[in-house]
Amino acid sequence: MARFDPIFQTALDHMADTHTRRVLRPVRHAGAATVIRDGRELVNFSSNDYLGLSHHPALRARAAQWLQQDGTGAGASRLVTGTTARHMQVEARLAAFKGCEAAMILASGWQANASVLAALLRLAAEQGAPPLVFTDRLNHASLHQGCMAAGVRQIRFRHNDLGHLDSLLERHAGNDARAMRVIVTESVFSMDGDRTDIAQLGALARRHGAFTYVDEAHATGVLGPQGRGLCAGHDIDLVMGTFSKALGGFGAYVAGSRALCDWLANACSGFVFTTAPPPAVLGAMDAALELAPTLDEARARLARNADHIRSVIHGCGLSSGPSTTQVIPIMIGEAAHALSFATRLETHGVLATAIRPPTVPPNGSRIRLALSAAHTDGMIDRLAHAITLATRRHA
Numbered sequence: 001m002a003r004f005d006p007i008f009q010t011a012l013d014h015m016a017d018t019h020t021r022r023v024l025r026p027v028r029h030a031g032a033a034t035v036i037r038d039g040r041e042l043v044n045f046s047s048n049d050y051l052g053l054s055h056h057p058a059l060r061a062r063a064a065q066w067l068q069q070d071g072t073g074a075g076a077s078r079l080v081t082g083t084t085a086r087h088m089q090v091e092a093r094l095a096a097f098k099g100c101e102a103a104m105i106l107a108s109g110w111q112a113n114a115s116v117l118a119a120l121l122r123l124a125a126e127q128g129a130p131p132l133v134f135t136d137r138l139n140h141a142s143l144h145q146g147c148m149a150a151g152v153r154q155i156r157f158r159h160n161d162l163g164h165l166d167s168l169l170e171r172h173a174g175n176d177a178r179a180m181r182v183i184v185t186e187s188v189f190s191m192d193g194d195r196t197d198i199a200q201l202g203a204l205a206r207r208h209g210a211f212t213y214v215d216e217a218h219a220t221g222v223l224g225p226q227g228r229g230l231c232a233g234h235d236i237d238l239v240m241g242t243f244s245k246a247l248g249g250f251g252a253y254v255a256g257s258r259a260l261c262d263w264l265a266n267a268c269s270g271f272v273f274t275t276a277p278p279p280a281v282l283g284a285m286d287a288a289l290e291l292a293p294t295l296d297e298a299r300a301r302l303a304r305n306a307d308h309i310r311s312v313i314h315g316c317g318l319s320s321g322p323s324t325t326q327v328i329p330i331m332i333g334e335a336a337h338a339l340s341f342a343t344r345l346e347t348h349g350v351l352a353t354a355i356r357p358p359t360v361p362p363n364g365s366r367i368r369l370a371l372s373a374a375h376t377d378g379m380i381d382r383l384a385h386a387i388t389l390a391t392r393r394h395a
């Protein structure tokens with residue numbers, strides 16, 4: 001035992017006592033929608049690969065081609081010798097996809113939020129007064145990290161309650177006029193699968209002179225015209241998203257004005273002080289951006305399947321929370337019950353992970369279902385059947 005292990009072990013024991021200890025359980029991906037775990041094939045309903053692009057031949061081919069041509073690593077950060085014509089090509093494609101003047105790619109969504117938001121809020125503080133930062137209570141951990149890194153106190157509004165946001169903005173209207181107002185939220189919430197009304201958010205922000213920062217991690221590729229996200233066509237100042245979910249690869253992006261992106265390239269530590277994304281990752285990004293606008297049929301099927309699964313959940317007397325997207329929680333409550341529900345689903349060949357605190361609020365444990373266009377009708381039937389059987393044993 002190493003010298004400091006008792007500290008770690010005590011923390012782990014506490015997690016085990018409260019049913020919140022996580023363990024890594026390896027799987028082998030046997031396609032976009034199935035995994036092999038402990039020798040058993042399971043249908044994967046916990047992956048964010050919403051369009052099944054992680055196994056698409058076009059992404060594989062371009063990733064392989066760019067890797068063969070340019071090697072495995074970029075070798076330096078973007079501002080040194082890491083920027084290639086491929087980076088510029090992907091960023092131009094991205095800006096066009098998002099309907100923005102400019103875009104920049106970053107290593108991961110977590111890194112983007114943690115460092116872009118931190119840089120923005122520090123700049124805001126330099127305007128003469130500490131910024132007023134309004135955040136949704138259920139924002140992703142990486143958005144909290146960005147606020148914490150900037151040392152700002154968040155003014156939290158009730159989840160997805162724009163009326164409450166409006167009243168908080170109103171209440172703080174008399175504060176120092178130099179204080180920049182920044183609203184930080186998600187267009188689709190990762191654990192509840194509900195959507196922000198982006199048109200209303202944009203109008204409200206304009207009325208209060210606030211800057212809008214919207215995380216589109218779960219909307220990119222899936223929602224909005226041709227999968228361009230829910231912010232497409234709306235007046236949002238900074239849109240962030242990832243390539244790691246519906247776009248089937250890895251990495252993240254920020255889209256907005258040219259000045260914003262040029263400034264971030266100078267001021268965002270998560271961009272400046274990290275190695276540029278490598279060729280294979282760029283190849284997958286490039287192919288995904290080309291493909292995504294053509295996938296309306298897949299998006300329509302995904303939406304239909306999501307409606308069907310919500311009706312199955314409701315038919316079992318369970319709640320799917322406020323979900324209106326491909327992310328569907330089965331609300332359970334206690335962590336131990338969520339774990340045993342997930343185990344029962346697994347006995348019926350369905351992999352659907354239990355999500356427990358601190359990822360969700362206390363007593364908010366749930367099964368988080370993530371549907372994919374790669375799920376066949378047979379897989380969706382299997383999920384419906386498994387939920388019904390697991391509910392009977394749960395009751």
Ligand SMILES: Cc1ncc(COP(=O)(O)O)c(C=O)c1O
Pocket residue numbers: 108109110111113140142186190215217218242243244251252
């Ligand atoms: C809302 C949200 N933002 C950001 C991230 C982080 O993205 P990435 O997985 O690319 O680091 C996630 C992923 O879990 C997320 O759900």
